[in-house]
Amino acid sequence: MSLTVDGTARSLRVDTRTTLLDALREQLGITSPKKGCDHGQCGSCTVLLDGRRHLTCLALAVAYDGVDVVTADGLAGNDLHPVQQAFIKHDGLQCGYCTPGQVCSAVGVLREAEQGMPSHVTEDLTPQDTEAGEGVELTDEEIRERMSGNLCRCGAYVGILDAVREAAGQGEPEREAAGR
Amino acid sequence: MREFDYVLATSPAHAVETVAGNPDARFLGGGTNLVDHLKLGVTSPDTLVDVSRLPFDEIEECSDGAGLRIGTNVPNSDLAAHPVIRSRFPAVARALLAGASGQIRNQATTGGNLLQRTRCVYFQDVTTPCNKRELGSGCSALEGYGRYNAILGASSDCVATHPSDLAVALAALDAAVVVQDGRGRRRVPIEELHRLPGDRPDLDTTLEHGDLIVAIELPYSQIATRSTYRKVRDRASFAFALVSVAAAIEMDGDRVGDVRIAWGGVAHKPWRAHRAEAELIGRPLTEEAVRAAVDVELADARTGEESAYKIPMLRNTTAVTLTRLAQEAR
Numbered sequence: 035m036s037l038t039v040d041g042t043a044r045s046l047r048v049d050t051r052t053t054l055l056d057a058l059r060e061q062l063g064i065t066s067p068k069k070g071c072d073h074g075q076c077g078s079c080t081v082l083l084d085g086r087r088h089l090t091c092l093a094l095a096v097a098y099d100g101v102d103v104v105t106a107d108g109l110a111g112n113d114l115h116p117v118q119q120a121f122i123k124h125d126g127l128q129c130g131y132c133t134p135g136q137v138c139s140a141v142g143v144l145r146e147a148e149q150g151m152p153s154h155v156t157e158d159l160t161p162q163d164t165e166a167g168e169g170v171e172l173t174d175e176e177i178r179e180r181m182s183g184n185l186c187r188c189g190a191y192v193g194i195l196d197a198v199r200e201a202a203g204q205g206e207p208e209r210e211a212a213g214r
Numbered sequence: 215m216r217e218f219d220y221v222l223a224t225s226p227a228h229a230v231e232t233v234a235g236n237p238d239a240r241f242l243g244g245g246t247n248l249v250d251h252l253k254l255g256v257t258s259p260d261t262l263v264d265v266s267r268l269p270f271d272e273i274e275e276c277s278d279g280a281g282l283r284i285g286t287n288v289p290n291s292d293l294a295a296h297p298v299i300r301s302r303f304p305a306v307a308r309a310l311l312a313g314a315s316g317q318i319r320n321q322a323t324t325g326g327n328l329l330q331r332t333r334c335v336y337f338q339d340v341t342t343p344c345n346k347r348e349l350g351s352g353c354s355a356l357e358g359y360g361r362y363n364a365i366l367g368a369s370s371d372c373v374a375t376h377p378s379d380l381a382v383a384l385a386a387l388d389a390a391v392v393v394q395d396g397r398g399r400r401r402v403p404i405e406e407l408h409r410l411p412g413d414r415p416d417l418d419t420t421l422e423h424g425d426l427i428v429a430i431e432l433p434y435s436q437i438a439t440r441s442t443y444r445k446v447r448d449r450a451s452f453a454f455a456l457v458s459v460a461a462a463i464e465m466d467g468d469r470v471g472d473v474r475i476a477w478g479g480v481a482h483k484p485w486r487a488h489r490a491e492a493e494l495i496g497r498p499l500t501e502e503a504v505r506a507a508v509d510v511e512l513a514d515a516r517t518g519e520e521s522a523y524k525i526p527m528l529r530n531t532t533a534v535t536l537t538r539l540a541q542e543a544r
Binding site: 049051072074086087093139146149150151153154156159161179180181182184 | 218
């Protein structure tokens with residue numbers, strides 16, 4: 035099977051039982067996505083698959099042949115991604131274990147809000163005019179709900195919230211749209 | 215994890231034929247529940263037939279224009295964000311958004327959502343007896359941790375609840391699934407899709423092995439536009455329901471013109487509260503009236519010490535949900 039990981043084409047042979055997380059980490063040596071709970075509950079294995087955030091621990095690698103994978107590592111070009119910069123600035127990490135998943139998830143959250151996708155706490159379900167640049171406003175409540183699939187055992191949530199809020203105000207950089 | 219063959223389905227007929235011809239084969243969709251079960255040893259098929267690339271990823275009008283047809287592979291997040299779902303079936307959007315996390319909603323599919331299995335702790339713990347996992351081994355939940363147990367329609371063999379939020383909203387709105395088998399396609403009303411445990415708790419649905427859900431059909435109706443979904447859980451997000459309520463209402467002045475109520479977290483299937491609905495139609499809508507109607511529906515409820523809280527929680531949640539909807543409908 036083949037994958038594009040952080041902009042590089044990779045081919046590999048996998049046992050059908052291999053999860054995408056294990057293929058990335060154990061076979062391709064890409065250790066940015068972390069194995070936390072390994073059951074879809076903690077979010078530390080989150081990456082972007084074809085631009086959307088997914089859990090790699092609940093994905094069988096063989097079912098994702100040909101997919102474009104962007105990990106937290108691949109978000110950075112010459113400079114760190116604005117979400118990564120904001121995490122550092124606001125001390126949104128302590129041990130750092132959950133951070134790659136948090137960062138990928140936050141990038142997904144920004145996109146989903148820009149596309150006008152509602153969340154559990156979105157009061158008005160009336161669709162926005164996203165072509166006119168309208169998206170969901172990322173209030174603290176929206177950020178908390180949308181990031182709820184990512185757990186942090188250090189409890190760095192306050193810093194993470196600040197980081198995502200700041201990144202939401204900055205928009206997305208061009209290099210990310212190009213897949214880097 | 216047992217070794218298994220992976221087959222990428224090339225057509226719906228290929229998928230159905232491959233699974234129907236092998237009792238040890240299973241369909242693979244988004245995999246968010248199945249892959250976890252493979253790891254836990256809850257299930258160990260010898261073949262997985264991946265249906266996730268079959269062309270069932272559209273949300274479109276039904277051919278008769280009477281409703282919306284949702285392909286089985288549409289991700290939960292896309293379905294919840296769809297403009298017609300948001301405007302004409304808000305209970306469906308709310309139910310989807312109340313379920314799981316952003317990542318899982320991107321991965322999980324509508325068909326798979328309906329076929330996800332119970333989160334009863336004993337079902338997922340292979341070191342304990344469970345009739346749903348291994349028929350005849352016993353039910354650990356009967357005498358064990360009972361907080362999540364069913365209170366309606368359970369049997370002495372199983373007290374597990376069905377976990378899907380989407381299914382509860384669909385039950386309130388009279389949805390149906392389109393099922394393909396070796397002979398063709400048929401419609402199954404959502405209320406007839408899931409079953410009560412009886413003495414076969416290992417069977418979650420009325421589908422035959424190899425039956426493939428290809429779409430959900432949601433009929434347009436005035437009442438569906440006046441619908442919502444409310445979920446009560448142990449934390450604000452990313453948890454299964456203790457109880458949940460899907461409701462829709464049409465008012466005729468101060469009286470109830472029509473009403474739909476379905477509950478999650480209380481039974482082996484989404485529980486459509488037909489008796490409670492009948493109690494309310496034609497009557498003025500007050501919280502007291504809803505509580506009384508809920509009690510009629512719950513006349514046969516059986517609770518244990520740890521699950522007794524579900525009765526007042528259901529009563530209150532249903533009353534608040536319906537009276538708020540009715541205020542908006544006036």
